[in-house]
Amino acid sequence: MSLKLRDLIRQVRACKTAAEERAVIAKESAMIRTCIRDEKDQYRHRNVAKLLFMHMLGYPTHFGQLECMKLIASPHFPEKRIGYLGLLLLLSEEADVLMLATNSLKNDMNSSNKFIAGLALCALGNLGTPDMSRDLATEVEKHLKSSNPYLRKKACLAMSRCLVKVPEMVEDFTEKFVTLLKDRSHGVLITVVQLMTQVMLLEGKQEEYSPASPGPARTAFVKLVPTLVKMLRNLLSSGFSPEHDIGGISDPFLQVQILTLLRLLGTGDADASDEMNDILAQVATNTETSKNAGNAILYECVQTIMSVESEDTLQTLAINILGRFLLNRDNNIRYVALNTLAQVVAVHHESAALQKHQNTIVDCLKDPDISIRQRALELIYHLVNASNVESLTAELLNYLVVCPKDHKGQICSRVLKVVDRFSPDDRWKIDTLITMLTIAGKQCRRDVQSATIAYITRSDDDIRAYAVHKLLTAVRDDDGSQTGLNSVGIWCIGEYGDLLLKPYTYTDRSNEQPISFVAIEPQVIVHTIEELVQHPNCPDSITQRALTAYAKLSTRFSSHDDNASKLLEQLVRDYKGAQSIETQLRSCEYDVLMALSNNRKEALARMPAVDLEVMQRNQKLVDGFVSDKVAGKQVLSNGDAFTHGSNHDVQQNGGSLLDLDDIFGGGGGVAAVENENISTDDASPSAGQPQSDVDLLSDIFSAPPVVDSDSGFGLSTVSQSTAVPIDLFAPQSSQQQSTPVVSVTPNVTPNPLDLFGPQPTASAPGPVISQNNAFSQMPASTIPVVSTPSVDTVQVLNKDGLFLEFLCTKVSGVPEKSQVVAKFTNKTNGAIVGVNLQCAVPKYITMEMQPPTSTTIPSSMVASNVTQTIYVTNTMLGKKSLMMKAKVVFTVNGNKVEHLVTCSAFPSGY
Numbered sequence: 001m002s003l004k005l006r007d008l009i010r011q012v013r014a015c016k017t018a019a020e021e022r023a024v025i026a027k028e029s030a031m032i033r034t035c036i037r038d039e040k041d042q043y044r045h046r047n048v049a050k051l052l053f054m055h056m057l058g059y060p061t062h063f064g065q066l067e068c069m070k071l072i073a074s075p076h077f078p079e080k081r082i083g084y085l086g087l088l089l090l091l092s093e094e095a096d097v098l099m100l101a102t103n104s105l106k107n108d109m110n111s112s113n114k115f116i117a118g119l120a121l122c123a124l125g126n127l128g129t130p131d132m133s134r135d136l137a138t139e140v141e142k143h144l145k146s147s148n149p150y151l152r153k154k155a156c157l158a159m160s161r162c163l164v165k166v167p168e169m170v171e172d173f174t175e176k177f178v179t180l181l182k183d184r185s186h187g188v189l190i191t192v193v194q195l196m197t198q199v200m201l202l203e204g205k206q207e208e209y210s211p212a213s214p215g216p217a218r219t220a221f222v223k224l225v226p227t228l229v230k231m232l233r234n235l236l237s238s239g240f241s242p243e244h245d246i247g248g249i250s251d252p253f254l255q256v257q258i259l260t261l262l263r264l265l266g267t268g269d270a271d272a273s274d275e276m277n278d279i280l281a282q283v284a285t286n287t288e289t290s291k292n293a294g295n296a297i298l299y300e301c302v303q304t305i306m307s308v309e310s311e312d313t314l315q316t317l318a319i320n321i322l323g324r325f326l327l328n329r330d331n332n333i334r335y336v337a338l339n340t341l342a343q344v345v346a347v348h349h350e351s352a353a354l355q356k357h358q359n360t361i362v363d364c365l366k367d368p369d370i371s372i373r374q375r376a377l378e379l380i381y382h383l384v385n386a387s388n389v390e391s392l393t394a395e396l397l398n399y400l401v402v403c404p405k406d407h408k409g410q411i412c413s414r415v416l417k418v419v420d421r422f423s424p425d426d427r428w429k430i431d432t433l434i435t436m437l438t439i440a441g442k443q444c445r446r447d448v449q450s451a452t453i454a455y456i457t458r459s460d461d462d463i464r465a466y467a468v469h470k471l472l473t474a475v476r477d478d479d480g481s482q483t484g485l486n487s488v489g490i491w492c493i494g495e496y497g498d499l500l501l502k503p504y505t506y507t508d509r510s511n512e513q514p515i516s517f518v519a520i521e522p523q524v525i526v527h528t529i530e531e532l533v534q535h536p537n538c539p540d541s542i543t544q545r546a547l548t549a550y551a552k553l554s555t556r557f558s559s560h561d562d563n564a565s566k567l568l569e570q571l572v573r574d575y576k577g578a579q580s581i582e583t584q585l586r587s588c589e590y591d592v593l594m595a596l597s598n599n600r601k602e603a604l605a606r607m608p609a610v611d612l613e614v615m616q617r618n619q620k621l622v623d624g625f626v627s628d629k630v631a632g633k634q635v636l637s638n639g640d641a642f643t644h645g646s647n648h649d650v651q652q653n654g655g656s657l658l659d660l661d662d663i664f665g666g667g668g669g670v671a672a673v674e675n676e677n678i679s680t681d682d683a684s685p686s687a688g689q690p691q692s693d694v695d696l697l698s699d700i701f702s703a704p705p706v707v708d709s710d711s712g713f714g715l716s717t718v719s720q721s722t723a724v725p726i727d728l729f730a731p732q733s734s735q736q737q738s739t740p741v742v743s744v745t746p747n748v749t750p751n752p753l754d755l756f757g758p759q760p761t762a763s764a765p766g767p768v769i770s771q772n773n774a775f776s777q778m779p780a781s782t783i784p785v786v787s788t789p790s791v792d793t794v795q796v797l798n799k800d801g802l803f804l805e806f807l808c809t810k811v812s813g814v815p816e817k818s819q820v821v822a823k824f825t826n827k828t829n830g831a832i833v834g835v836n837l838q839c840a841v842p843k844y845i846t847m848e849m850q851p852p853t854s855t856t857i858p859s860s861m862v863a864s865n866v867t868q869t870i871y872v873t874n875t876m877l878g879k880k881s882l883m884m885k886a887k888v889v890f891t892v893n894g895n896k897v898e899h900l901v902t903c904s905a906f907p908s909g910y
Contacts, residue, residue, distance in 0.1 A: 003028060005049045012057070025059050033063060045071060045079050048086045061090050065097050072104045077116060080108070084119045088126050102132050109139040114148055121154035125161045133162035137169060144176060149185035156180070156191035160198045167202050171216045174199065178220065181227055186244055186251050189231070193257040196221055200264040212268070222265055225272045229279045232258050236286060247291030259283070259300040266308030273309035280305055284317050289324065295333055299325075299340070306344055316353040319344065323357040331369050338364065338375035345382040358383060362392070365399045373399075374407075381414055389422035393432055400439050408443035412436055416448050426459050427506070430467045434485075438474050441482030449484050453491055454610040465499040466506060468492050469517040476528050480535035486542050490529060494549030495606055498556040500525055522557040522564035526550075530571060540580045547572060547583070551590040555604045569594055792907045800897050801828035802835075802857075802890060808910060817873045818882070818910050824866040826857040833857075834891040837868055841884050844876045857890075874910065882910040 003011070008028055015021040032047045044067055051064040068090060071083025091098055101123070108120035121143065124136055140162060143155035163170050177199075180192040199217045209215035214222070235250050235258075244251035262280075266273040283301045288294040298321050305318040322344070325337030338361070345354055361383065364376035377399065384392050393415065400411050415436055423429040433452045437444060456467045475489040493500070505516040532538065533546045554568045572594065575587035593603060790809075797804040803825040811817040826832050833856045841847050852868035874882055883904040890897060 003031075003050075005046060005053065008050050009053065021057075025054055025057070029054070029059070029063075036063070036067060045082045048082050052086060052089055055089055065091055065095065069097065069100050069104070072101060072108075077113065080116060080119060084123050087123055091127065093127055093129055098127060098129060099131065102135055105132070106136060106139055109136070109143065114150055117143065117151055118154045121151070121158040125154070125158040128158070128161045128165055130165045133165040133169075137162050137166075137173075141173065141176065144180065149183070149188050152180070152183065153185070153187045153191045156188065156195045160191075160195045163195075163199060163202060167206070170199055170202060174217050174220045178224065181224060181231070186254055190254050190257055193228075193254070193261050197257065197261045197264060200261070204264070210268075218265070221261075222269065222272050225262070225265055225275050228258050228262060228265075229276055232262075232279050232283070236282060247293040248288055249291065249293045249297065252293040252297055255283075255297050256300045259297070259304050263300075263304040263307045266304070268309075270309045276304075276308065277310055277314060280308075280310065281314055281317065284314075284321060292330075295325070295328075299336060302340060306340075306347070319353040319357070323360060326357065326360045326364065331367075331372060334364065334367075334372055335369075335375060338372065338379055342375065342379050342382065345379065354383065355388070358388065358392075362395050365395065370404075373403075377411070381418065384418050384422060386422050386424070389418065390424065390428070393418060397432070397435055397439060400436065405443060408440040409445055412440055412444040412448050416451055420451070426455070426463050427466060428509075429455060430459070430463060431470065434467070434470050434474060434488075437485040437488060438478070438482060441478075441484030441486070441488075444484045449488050452488050456492055457495075457607065457609045461499070462506075464492075464496050465502070465504045466517075468496045468499050469504050472500060472520065472525070472528065473517075475532060478532075480532060480537055483539060483542060486532055486538075487545060490532070490542065490545045490549050493525065493529065494545075494552040497522075497525060497549075497553045501557075501560060522553075522561040523567065526553065526564055526567055526571070540583055543575070543578070543580070544583055544586055547575060547586045547590055551594055552604045554594050555601050792910075794903060794906060796822075796886065796901055796903055797888060797899055799899055800890075801826060801892055802832060802888070803827055804888060806903070806906075808906060810909070811871075814873075816875065816877045817871065820870040820872060822852075822868040822870060824852075824857050824868075827860050828892060829859050830893060831856055831859055832890050832892050834889065834896070835866060836889040838887045838889075839870065839884055840886075841872065841882075842880075844874070844880060845882065845884075846873045846875070847871070872910075877909075881908065882906040 008024075011024050012021055015024060028050065032050065035043050035047055048064060048067050048071060051061040051067075055061045064086070068083050068086035071079045072087060074080055074083065087101065105120045105124060108116050111117050111120075121140065124132065124140070128136070137159075140155050140158045143151045144159065146152050146155065159173065163173070177192055177196055180188060183189055183192070196217075200221065203209050203215045203217045206215065209218070232255060235255055238250050241250060244254075246252055249255075262276050266276055280301060283297065284305070287297050287301070289298060302318040302321055305314050310318075319341070322337045322341050325333050328334055328337075341354070341357075341361070361376055361379055364372050365380075367373055367376070377396075380392055380396065396411065396415055396418075400408060400415075403411060416433070419429050419432050423432075430452075433448075433455065437449075437452065456464060459467070471485075471489040471492050474485055475493075478485060480486065500520045501522065503517060503519045505514055507514050529546050529549060533543050550568045550572050554565055557564045557568070569591070572587055572590050575583050576591070578584050578587065593600060596603075792808040794806040794808060795804075796806055805823050805825075807821040807823055809819050809821075811819055822837055824832075824835060835852065835855050835857060837849075837852065839847065839849065848871040850869040850871075852866055854866045857866045858864045872882060872884075874880070881904065883902075883906075886901045886903065888899045888901070
């Protein structure tokens with residue numbers, strides 16, 4: 001006899017290990033199955049209750065679904081209640097047995113007991129399918145007119161589910177919602193407003209409707225805006241009501257629902273927005289913010305104000321409310337405020353009301369909560385303008401010091417964009433970028449370094465002198481860890497090292513005080529770079545850039561200090577034995593270049609300034625070329641475009657290798673014919689691919705297929721749709737492919753009279769001209785052709801002495817059915833044993849494999865082949881082509897070999 005629910009709970013709690021718990025559940029599940037099989041009705045409700053407890057623990061309970069149906073059909077309310085609870089928890093919308101509950105739901109909706117009808121409405125509102133919604137919509141409509149508010153409330157929720165599943169019914173029930181807004185029950189009002197909101201969202205998803213051309217729901221509901229405004233005003237002015245009061249606020253749930261509906265109705269509608277402006281201002285000013293319920297109403301009010309066509313003063317009031325949220329101690333409220341302000345700033349970027357809260361937003365960067373800091377950081381990016389760029393950039397640089405390392409690269413890129421757009425002058429721009437490199441040079445991206453160098457090269461000599469003095473000081477003070485700073489600094493010192501030999505003075509804009517840099521001796525400059533390169537953690541890229549700087553400084557210092565020039569030459573020679581090949585190469589080349597007397601200065605002169613317009617224009621050309629290459633397109637000399645690869649032909653034939661992913665568990669496209677070598681000694685299943693000894697094909701797909709260039713077969717395709725004009729003067733090399741390809745051509749008996757007929761040729765993965773003469777284009781109808789019934793050949797594998805090909809023929813009388821004969825040929829001097837062929841096809845193809853004629857293939861000296869017949873039926877002939885994945889296992893010379901091949905190059909018609 002099975003246990004009672006309380007006894008089962010007691011036993012589960014007493015288990016000390018997971019194994020004990022599984023044993024208890026397994027034993028009780030067996031007892032429940034026995035009761036179900038014996039149809040013991042007196043224990044049915046108890047068994048379902050225990051199944052609910054097992055479901056909460058995560059154990060399978062699908063075997064009790066029909067018991068729920070039987071309990072629902074029971075005339076007793078306690079059993080119905082357990083049955084509906086099991087229906088809601090144990091079944092999903094996709095369950096097939098759910099359709100059996102339709103009749104029971106209909107009967108219960110017509111019950112005189114309001115609680116039974118409520119159970120049925122609740123079940124429909126949670127699990128209603130499109131079919132159930134169509135069948136039971138009329139029953140739900142009856143309860144919308146019920147005199148009992150309990151049933152009206154349940155009916156509104158059920159109708160919301162029905163309209164979501166069957167949107168075409170919206171127009172039929174729109175007018176019936178209007179009368180429900182006059183209901184006195186707050187529970188009914190909340191559900192009907194929620195129902196109207198759901199209808200508006202459904203209508204907004206339909207492309208044919210818009211605020212300019214409203215649908216039937218919007219047209220009907222816009223007329224109700226005065227009614228909704230009156231309801232909201234009554235809630236604000238009503239006195240204390242213990243039934244609906246929460247934290248001193250009258251029914252905040254209903255207020256939030258009304259504000260949400262008003263937002264949907266006022267979006268894009270100026271007239272509706274004017275009618276709700278006054279009540280929105282009243283809600284924003286009179287709602288108490290000491291409780292969380294008031295904050296929820298204010299948040300929804302702000303969302304509504306920013307979405308409708310509201311006045312400027314009202315929008316300013318909404319932004320000030322969000323500013324007060326930022327001062328709240330609750331991090332949840334602050335996060336909501338920052339998130340909403342980020343949405344507002346995208347529309348009202350220049351609003352003065354936003355700038356008032358700049359200091360409060362900046363203070364959020366010091367919050368210990370990382371989520372608050374990140375939202376504040378995103379908001380600051382949007383707040384930057386020409387008037388506050390200096391102060392906000394300083395705050396961003398301060399935050400850059402303490403932020404996580406994985407965020408520094410992104411912040412550097414953002415600072416670069418801000419500086420590029422709003423920089424007041426070049427000196428401030430260069431100073432800011434150098435400071436940023438000093439803080440996060442190790443994490444900044446290459447584009448930030450390149451942009452800094454580009455700004456310096458495009459400046460005048462005054463800014464260059466300031467930049468190179470500043471960079472030398474920063475590099476000298478750094479410990480060698482900021483690789484970005486060192487890279488930019490060494491480059492600029494090499495280019496403009498002669499400017500360091502002169503003193504430099506400028507006036508600081510902040511305090512109008514002059515700031516001077518003294519002249520630096522050439523040997524000091526060289527020693528600064530040398531110390532940096534000799535740092536233990538110095539990467540090869542910095543060393544290589546330092547060699548370039550040595551070579552350039554040799555020309556800059558040649559007329560100032562001979563000792564410095566000799567030191568530079570010695571430093572360049574020191575790296576001829578470096579471990580890095582690139583470093584050796586630069587050392588040798590620069591040594592030779594520095595020894596030249598004639599062309600050295602011209603070769604090592606300053607780099608020209610970067611022309612950003614030309615660079616951007618060239619980048620667009622490169623991006624366009626790369627996008628064409630990625631799309632698989634190339635342009636011929638005559639301007640015609642063609643597409644490489646087999647996927648083009650497969651898609652034209654109606655099939656796709658992605659269909660095979662349902663079987664093989666792949667995640668993307670594969671090539672037309674691919675081979676994969678799997679050694680039994682070192683083969684291992686790929687991550688995430690389950691293995692099973694029962695599934696014979698599970699090991700076939702243990703690793704994703706790759707192209708095997710050694711097998712002699714890569715891509716195979718026949719391009720039948722792309723026609724290319726003959727180019728009699730095209731070079732032969734342009735008509736050849738370096739990768740071996742598979743030919744798929746019908747076997748046609750040669751005709752002695754057919755001088756210009758088709759010859760067996762290897763088919764390339766694109767449109768290739770097989771004959772370079774004009775006669776090959778003569779109409780075939782002018783030449784008599786005598787041919788036997790065609791047998792299409794698909795070459796599959798040629799590896800490790802085994803040659804496998806498929807001989808394809810159509811079965812007469814059945815166009816969908818084809819016969820594929822796998823022909824095995826041995827090309828080795830020894831026998832191949834243990835031949836085993838396993839095949840898999842997509843779902844739309846049925847396959848029947850016959851046993852092979854033998855599992856042993858004699859040596860090549862014996863003229864004997866082994867064949868295996870496969871019958872395939874393509875149920876989507878004309879829409880999708882035949883595709884197959886095959887695994888070949890055999891033993892040759894005592895070694896077991898496995899090959900995985902994906903073949904989709906079957907001719908059209910299969």
